[in-house]
Amino acid sequence: MGLGSFAKSEGGRAATLLAPPFLYALALLALPILAVVLFSFWTQDFMTIDTRFTLANYREFFDKPIYGVLLGRSLMVSGIVTLVTVLLAYPVAYFLSFHVPSHRKSLWLFLITIPFWTSYLIRVFLWKVILGYNGVINSGLVGAGIIDEPLSFILYNVNAVIITLAHAFAPFAILPIFVALEKIDRSLIEASRDLGETRLTTFFRVTLPLSMPGLVAAVLIVFIPTIGDYVTPELMGGAGGKLIANMIQTQFLQLNNAPMGAAIAMVAMVCVTAIALVFVALNRRWLRGRG
Amino acid sequence: MRGAPLRVYAILYLLFLYAPITLLPLFAFNDATIIAFPLSGFTTHWFTDLVANAALRQAVGNSLFIAAMTAIFATLLGLCAARAGAMARFPGKGGIIGFVMLPLVLPEIIVAVSLLIVLRQVLGLNLNNWTVISAHVLICTPFSIAILNGAFQNLDPSIEEAAMDLGESRFSAFRLVTLPLVMPGIISSMLIAFTISLDEFIIAFFLTGANPTMPVYIWGLLRFPAQLPVVMALGTILVALSVTLLIIAELFRRRGLARAGIKDTGGFL
Numbered sequence: 245m246g247l248g249s250f251a252k253s254e255g256g257r258a259a260t261l262l263a264p265p266f267l268y269a270l271a272l273l274a275l276p277i278l279a280v281v282l283f284s285f286w287t288q289d290f291m292t293i294d295t296r297f298t299l300a301n302y303r304e305f306f307d308k309p310i311y312g313v314l315l316g317r318s319l320m321v322s323g324i325v326t327l328v329t330v331l332l333a334y335p336v337a338y339f340l341s342f343h344v345p346s347h348r349k350s351l352w353l354f355l356i357t358i359p360f361w362t363s364y365l366i367r368v369f370l371w372k373v374i375l376g377y378n379g380v381i382n383s384g385l386v387g388a389g390i391i392d393e394p395l396s397f398i399l400y401n402v403n404a405v406i407i408t409l410a411h412a413f414a415p416f417a418i419l420p421i422f423v424a425l426e427k428i429d430r431s432l433i434e435a436s437r438d439l440g441e442t443r444l445t446t447f448f449r450v451t452l453p454l455s456m457p458g459l460v461a462a463v464l465i466v467f468i469p470t471i472g473d474y475v476t477p478e479l480m481g482g483a484g485g486k487l488i489a490n491m492i493q494t495q496f497l498q499l500n501n502a503p504m505g506a507a508i509a510m511v512a513m514v515c516v517t518a519i520a521l522v523f524v525a526l527n528r529r530w531l532r533g534r535g
Numbered sequence: 536m537r538g539a540p541l542r543v544y545a546i547l548y549l550l551f552l553y554a555p556i557t558l559l560p561l562f563a564f565n566d567a568t569i570i571a572f573p574l575s576g577f578t579t580h581w582f583t584d585l586v587a588n589a590a591l592r593q594a595v596g597n598s599l600f601i602a603a604m605t606a607i608f609a610t611l612l613g614l615c616a617a618r619a620g621a622m623a624r625f626p627g628k629g630g631i632i633g634f635v636m637l638p639l640v641l642p643e644i645i646v647a648v649s650l651l652i653v654l655r656q657v658l659g660l661n662l663n664n665w666t667v668i669s670a671h672v673l674i675c676t677p678f679s680i681a682i683l684n685g686a687f688q689n690l691d692p693s694i695e696e697a698a699m700d701l702g703e704s705r706f707s708a709f710r711l712v713t714l715p716l717v718m719p720g721i722i723s724s725m726l727i728a729f730t731i732s733l734d735e736f737i738i739a740f741f742l743t744g745a746n747p748t749m750p751v752y753i754w755g756l757l758r759f760p761a762q763l764p765v766v767m768a769l770g771t772i773l774v775a776l777s778v779t780l781l782i783i784a785e786l787f788r789r790r791g792l793a794r795a796g797i798k799d800t801g802g803f804l
Contacts, residue, residue: 255625262619262628265612265635265676272673273638276649283652293656332548339545343538352545354785359552362777363734365750366770369757370555373562373570380558414552465640472642475736479757489644496648496741502656509648516642 284507293503301507311491315512318488319519321402321477322470325409329466330459332410333417337458338451340418341425353422360415368476371408375399375480400482408476413469417462424458425451453531460527464520471516488512556774562764563771570763581768588765594752598733601664601748605671605732606725612672613679613724614717620680621687632680639677646670647741654742662744670738675728682727686720686791719791726784730777 284301287294305311340352359367374380375398382394398404428451436446474489481487488508495505566576585591616635619628638646650670654660690713698708736750743751753769756762 254623255628258619258622258628259625261615261622262631262635263615265616265680266631268612268676269635269637269673272650272669273641273646274634276653277645279652279657280645280649283656335541336545336548339538339541343541350785350789354781355549356552358778358781359556361730361734361781362556362774363750363753363770365734365736365753365757366559366766366773367555369766370558370770373558374555378569411551411555414548468640469642472644473737474644489642492644492648493741496651502648502652505648506652509645513642513645 280506280509283503284510286503288501288503301504302511304504305507305511311488311508311511314486314488314491315515317402317486318471318512319515321405321409321487322467322516324406325413325470326463326467328406328410329413329417330421330462333414333462334421334459337418337421337425340422341428353419356418357415360412364412365475367412368408368479371404371411372399372479375404375407399480400485402481402485404480404482405477405485405487408480409470409473412476413466416465416469420461420465421455421458424455424461428454456527456531460524463523468516468520471512559767559771559774562767565764565767568761568764570767581764582772584765585768585772591749591752591765591769594747594749597664597746598749601667601671601739602729602732604664604668605675606729608668608672609675609679609728610683610721610724612676613683614721616676616680617683617687620684621690621692636677636680638674643674643735643737646674647738650738651741662742664744664746666742666744667739667748670742671728671732671735674735674738675731678727678731679724682724682788683717683720685788686717689792690716717791719787723784723788723791726780726787730780730784734773734777 283293285297285299287296287298287300336356340349344352372379376382377394377396377399379399381398382391385391386394398407432454433446433450436450437443441449471487472489474487474493477485477487477490489512492505492508492512495501495508499505561574562570563581564577564579565574566578566580567574616632620632647670650666654662654666660666694716695708695712698712699705703711734750736754739748740751740754747755749769753766756766
């Protein structure tokens, strides 16, 4: 088939239509990321960029403990946030899929997604109001006479960052799990019950494995973006709750050291991608081992 | 009843989701500079302060412009991709669509720094509203595609073929037959892109020029305790606006599904 006839075929027309979004993503996503890779091997020389290839930025990353500490803390926070979010979200998704009558499902989904579409910045700030020294929780507990002194361990530390992020990413976790649960053929569950499994063993041996794709999607869609958030740690984390994204932001916008910032971003991205790939691979193996 | 504990849990979960937003109006109308309990009295003072603030008005104007442009361009790109997605396969199609959808899972800071490097260091451009728009289009296009995919995939291709058999050209068949059928999806996609862009901070903070967008301006206000009630008032308006836009978007999405004659199965994503 020649190029001309391909352009006239339906596949060819589809390709032509797909060209604008593809070229846009190529120009504004792929090429810029390539530029980040390139910059990470260059150095900032006062006001100019020294374009000689060097590993100096990466050496600095692994030599100075601060970067490793921040990256480790970031991965830990993202990991905990993912775990908490997905564990809390699963029962909600399960309830939506199995117990809500189908004409009410879209209302429930709508209610769940609304808070997600409101200003992220303001939501984060409101958590500060809830968790703060004079905040809702503390004034409530002191007022009720349960505690004498306001609790201080819930703001300006890693806990506060985890609570806020877990709240912000809740809908991201519910939706993919819900979609996976909806796809499960209900007769499989009936069959399992007919064959003598209890409700609980049916869940662990039928429903849970079948909903795994949704669970994996939920984990990835929470874990990956949380690494890139600097708003929550900046507002909620205090001195000891800063994360790797804060360092990237500082390098770019305050220290004016784009190459170092690029190198940190690269290391963070490689770590996140590696963890995500290992997670997906382990999950595949686990599912196959059962099947 | 079976599932009763689950229902209680789901309702508690919704309360957890809504807890922060419900505080907004409380403090927006509270007659005290300090954002804490107990509340002291009713005032609309903070809303008048808000309207009087010229810098804020300008930031809101910037954000509305950016959001409107983002909505238009993201939806145009989304239309191309969703229409192509509903057509015949060709080699590499799945990969290309996956690549266009990538910003959905990429940490936003990566998008922000990579564009900053290219725009500032490589091209030497000054940052302005259009630099923010270009990035917002990138991150909103996947959402537009997801919404429009729903509209296109449920469309019966034979309707358009029938129009062409009856003498319409390919383009006029699309304009007269397909476009009206997917119009609710288009409006829904524009509203969602508008909402995302209006609230987006992480990328805007890197790419905004001399005139900040509204979230970037709010970020600056958060450092001044005296300004916080004004932020609360602004937040109240924003949340009300977002919720209104979302309800309209949802109504259009449902109407689109009804037009295509299919059962409603889920929300936006």
